[in-house]
Amino acid sequence: MGVEVRPVADYTDVAAMARALQGSLAVVHLAARAHVLGAEPPQEALLAFERANVDAALACAEAALQAGCRRFVLVSSIGVNGQATQGQHFTEDDEPSPQEPYACTKWQAESAVAERLVGTKMELVVVRPPLVYGPGCPGNFRALLGLVSRLPVLPFGALRARRSYIGIDNLCSALETATLHPSCAGRRFLLSDGEDIDFASLIRLLANGMGRAHIPQWAVPPILLQSLATLAGRRDTFAKLCGELRVDSRAFRQCTGWEPPVALSHGLMKTAAAHREAALFKLL
Structure with a gap:
């Protein structure tokens, strides 16, 4: 199946978006700002998050309405539920508890789009994925891959908090469903x-x-690793990668019959292999 590219210069330009969406039955809205870029003042950063994550999502939903689309799938974030779990999984019934600008504006987008679509014929579906990994993934997971590829010893053997993830192939399959x-x-x-x-x-x-696989793995005490991460200015990153965050995704599977097509272990190893191949290619 071919892909037709319809560029739009400004996601908040409703008229241009509506023209681009003509003939579409559904829209999957993925575009978002996820990180503070550089040394932005907090207020400027927050406004940028609001423009990208709230205003653009609302404009896209409005454009989809004008184009006659039947369904709008809004990709939000598990961060809307919170930053961590304590022995229990997050579920759809949890009270929202976003902590950071990204998650806060994702929750605002969910609310704004849902309110706009009340009384219309366009259906809304909201999905909240956790950290997404896959070949070429950016952000914290890419930094983690870099560590694993370089360190002579892996000091993480004592980190036993469990987390949920979703591979890019599984996310694409779930979004199609x-x-x-x-x-x-x-x-x-x-x-x-x-x-x-x-x-x-x-x-x-x-x-x-x-x-x-031959690289030694040491069980360095978690408190020591956390202290080192704090000294390096990476305390938040350490918490996001190593703290507990467990997601109960049974509701989606029970509703649709969907099952992840790629096992977690296979997806992670595929991601790591792609990182290694990319690094070798740069050396050529």
Whole structure:
């Protein structure tokens, strides 16, 4: 199946977006700002998050309405539920507890789009994925891949907090289901690979995928690793990668019959192998 590219210069230009969406049955809205860029003042950064994550989502929904689309799939974030779990999984029934500008504006977008679509014929589906990994992934996971590829010893053997993730292939499959399945209309779902994994096991799979299964893994006390991360200015990153965040995605599977097509272990090793191949290519 071919892909037709319809560029739009400004996501808040409703008229231009509506023209681009003509003939579409559904819209999957993925565009977002996820990070503070450089040394932005906090207020400027917050305004930028609001423009990208709230105003643009609302404009896209308005354009989809004008174009006669039947369904709008809004990709939000598990951060709307919160930053961490404590022995229990996040579910769709949790009270929202976003902590950072990205998650806060994602929750605002969910609310704004839902309010706009009340009384219209266009169906809304909201999905909240956790951290997405896959070949070429950016952000914290890319930095983690870099660590695993370079360190002579992997000091993460004692990090046993479990987290949920979703691979890019599984996310694409889930979004296709959310776009087409009739039972998804008007619902909000949490997504994941359906498996939780502790950090030590995650690192071991990434190392195996890079061909580094022989690298020693030491069980350095978590408090020491946290202290080192704090000294390096990476305390928040350490918490996001190593703290507990577990997602219950059964509601989506039960509603649609969907199952992740790629196992977590296979997806992680594929991601690591792609990182290694990219690094080798740069050396040529």
